[in-house]
Amino acid sequence: MARYKLTIEYDGGPFVGWQRQDNGQSVQGAIESAAEGFCGRFVTVFGAGRTDAGVHAWGQVAHLDLPREEAEETVRDALNFHLKPNPVSILKAERVAEDFDARGDARERRYLYRIANRRAPLAIDRGRAWLVTAPLDEGAMAEAAGLLLGRHDFTSFRSVHCQADSPVKTLDALEVTRAGEEVHIAARARSFLHNQVRIFAGTLKTVGEGKWTPGDVRAALEVRDRSAAGPTAPPDGLYLVDVRYDG
Amino acid sequence: MARYKLTIEYDGGPFVGWQRQDNGQSVQGAIESAAEGFCGRFVTVFGAGRTDAGVHAWGQVAHLDLPREEAEETVRDALNFHLKPNPVSILKAERVAEDFDARGDARERRYLYRIANRRAPLAIDRGRAWLVTAPLDEGAMAEAAGLLLGRHDFTSFRSVHCQADSPVKTLDALEVTRAGEEVHIAARARSFLHNQVRIFAGTLKTVGEGKWTPGDVRAALEVRDRSAAGPTAPPDGLYLVDVRYDG
Structure with a gap:
C-alpha cells in the first residue's frame, strides 16, 4: 500500500458535489472511478473538504491508497487520463506517510467567493460567479466582514443541515476587495461549517446593497439563529482555493 | 430608424463563429434573433471583428438599426432577455449617429491569447485557454514578438483562406507576459488578418519551447509564405478584448 x-x-x-451520492456523479466518485481504471481495484478517495453541488475547487486536497508504489x-x-472527459484535474500527486489524513490533518482552508457586480448577464463566467446587479458598497461589506473575525458560535451562519x-x-x-466589476470575498479558517462561506457571501451582499448595516451582521451573529443571517449565496461563485498542512 | x-x-x-452561417448557430445570428424578438422584425447586426468558431470576446462591438428609438x-x-440561454451578453447599448460603422470606423482592436502552461489538464478553464505542457520561456517569446512589430507584409501569418x-x-x-502558470500574448492593431493572432500564438509557442529562435520568427515573416510560420493555435485561448473608436 x-x-x-x-x-x-x-x-x-456538472457534479452533485464532492461527496459520493446516489443521485448523480460526484467529484469523489469520478476520481475513485479513475483510480479503479488505473489500479484495477476500488480505492476510496478521502477529501479535505466536502464541497456542495456547483462549488468549484482550484486546490481541493484528498488522499488515497494505491496497491503499490x-x-x-x-x-x-x-x-488524469482516466478522469477524461470530466472537468476534474489532478494538479499534483505526492507520496505521503501512511498516516496522512487529508481531512483530519488540514490546518487551514481558504475559500474565495466571486461576485460579478454588473447589470449584464454573465457569458464567459456563467456558473463561475454570482451575478449581483445592484451596485455593491465593498467598503461596508469589508467593515461587516471584520465583525465576524475570531472565535464565535456561528450557528447563524451554518446550514440547518450542518x-x-x-x-x-x-x-x-x-x-x-473589489477588482473592477468583481467583488471578492476571501475566507480563511482551520475549518468551516456547512454553507458558512455562502451564508457569509449572501449576508455581506445584503450589506453591500445597503439593506443591512455592518451592525446588523454582528447582531445576527449574536442571535445564534440561522434565520437571523442573510440568504445562502449560490454555489456558482464559490471556490475552494487551497488546503494547508503542517510542514 | x-x-x-x-x-x-x-x-x-458553442458557436460556429461570429458570422452567420448555414452550418450552425453564430453569435451574429443569436443577436439578430434576439433583436427580432425585441422589435418584431429582422435587423442585421454588423460586427467589428469576425471571430472564428470557439474564439471568445470580452468586448466585441457591433451596430444595428432599430425601427424606433x-x-x-x-x-x-x-x-439580453431574448438572448437567453445563449452565452452572449450585451454589456452596453449606446445610441450612435446613423453613419456609425462598427467595422469601418474601428481605430484599434485588442486581442488576448491565454496559454495555460502546466502539465495537468484544464478543468475550470477548459475551452478558455490553450494547454501547453512543455515549459515555455516567456522571455524568448517576448523577444520574438518584438521582431514582428510595425508595418509588414504578414502573408506568413495569415490563413490561406484570408x-x-x-x-x-x-x-x-x-x-x-507570464502570470503564474499562464502566459499571455496581448496584440493590438488597427486591424488583423484572418487567424493572425492565432498564428502569432502558435509561432511564439514554438519559440517558448526552444524549438525556434526569435530570429527564425523574423525569417518566417520575411519569407511571406504561410508555411514558413508556426501552427495556428487553437481558438480556445483567444479573446477579442476590445475595439476602439475615435472620440
Missing part, C-alpha cells in the same frame, strides 16, 4: 496526497482542480457545475507523475497522469458537532469556529480572515 | 452600438461579451465555445438600457436589457485585399498591416503591440 502506498498513500498519495492529491491536489485537485474542478469545475463543480508508483512514481508521483505516473499517478497524476494516469488519474452535521458538525459544534458551531464554534475560529474565522482567521474574511476580506472583501 | 435609430442606430445603436453594442458592446458584447461571449463564450465562443428606445432607451439605451431598454435595448441592452431586452436583447480574404483581406492586402497582407500589409501595422502591428502596434505584441506583448508576452
Whole structure:
C-alpha cells in the first residue's frame, strides 16, 4: 500500500458535489472511478473538504491508497487520463506517510467567493460567479466582514443541515476587495461549517446593497439563529482555493 | 430608424463563429434573433471583428438599426432577455449617429491569447485557454514578438483562406507576459488578418519551447509564405478584448 496526497482542480457545475451520492456523479466518485481504471481495484478517495453541488475547487486536497508504489507523475497522469472527459484535474500527486489524513490533518482552508457586480448577464463566467446587479458598497461589506473575525458560535451562519458537532469556529480572515466589476470575498479558517462561506457571501451582499448595516451582521451573529443571517449565496461563485498542512 | 452600438461579451465555445452561417448557430445570428424578438422584425447586426468558431470576446462591438428609438438600457436589457440561454451578453447599448460603422470606423482592436502552461489538464478553464505542457520561456517569446512589430507584409501569418485585399498591416503591440502558470500574448492593431493572432500564438509557442529562435520568427515573416510560420493555435485561448473608436 502506498498513500498519495492529491491536489485537485474542478469545475463543480456538472457534479452533485464532492461527496459520493446516489443521485448523480460526484467529484469523489469520478476520481475513485479513475483510480479503479488505473489500479484495477476500488480505492476510496478521502477529501479535505466536502464541497456542495456547483462549488468549484482550484486546490481541493484528498488522499488515497494505491496497491503499490508508483512514481508521483505516473499517478497524476494516469488519474488524469482516466478522469477524461470530466472537468476534474489532478494538479499534483505526492507520496505521503501512511498516516496522512487529508481531512483530519488540514490546518487551514481558504475559500474565495466571486461576485460579478454588473447589470449584464454573465457569458464567459456563467456558473463561475454570482451575478449581483445592484451596485455593491465593498467598503461596508469589508467593515461587516471584520465583525465576524475570531472565535464565535456561528450557528447563524451554518446550514440547518450542518452535521458538525459544534458551531464554534475560529474565522482567521474574511476580506472583501473589489477588482473592477468583481467583488471578492476571501475566507480563511482551520475549518468551516456547512454553507458558512455562502451564508457569509449572501449576508455581506445584503450589506453591500445597503439593506443591512455592518451592525446588523454582528447582531445576527449574536442571535445564534440561522434565520437571523442573510440568504445562502449560490454555489456558482464559490471556490475552494487551497488546503494547508503542517510542514 | 435609430442606430445603436453594442458592446458584447461571449463564450465562443458553442458557436460556429461570429458570422452567420448555414452550418450552425453564430453569435451574429443569436443577436439578430434576439433583436427580432425585441422589435418584431429582422435587423442585421454588423460586427467589428469576425471571430472564428470557439474564439471568445470580452468586448466585441457591433451596430444595428432599430425601427424606433428606445432607451439605451431598454435595448441592452431586452436583447439580453431574448438572448437567453445563449452565452452572449450585451454589456452596453449606446445610441450612435446613423453613419456609425462598427467595422469601418474601428481605430484599434485588442486581442488576448491565454496559454495555460502546466502539465495537468484544464478543468475550470477548459475551452478558455490553450494547454501547453512543455515549459515555455516567456522571455524568448517576448523577444520574438518584438521582431514582428510595425508595418509588414504578414502573408506568413495569415490563413490561406484570408480574404483581406492586402497582407500589409501595422502591428502596434505584441506583448508576452507570464502570470503564474499562464502566459499571455496581448496584440493590438488597427486591424488583423484572418487567424493572425492565432498564428502569432502558435509561432511564439514554438519559440517558448526552444524549438525556434526569435530570429527564425523574423525569417518566417520575411519569407511571406504561410508555411514558413508556426501552427495556428487553437481558438480556445483567444479573446477579442476590445475595439476602439475615435472620440
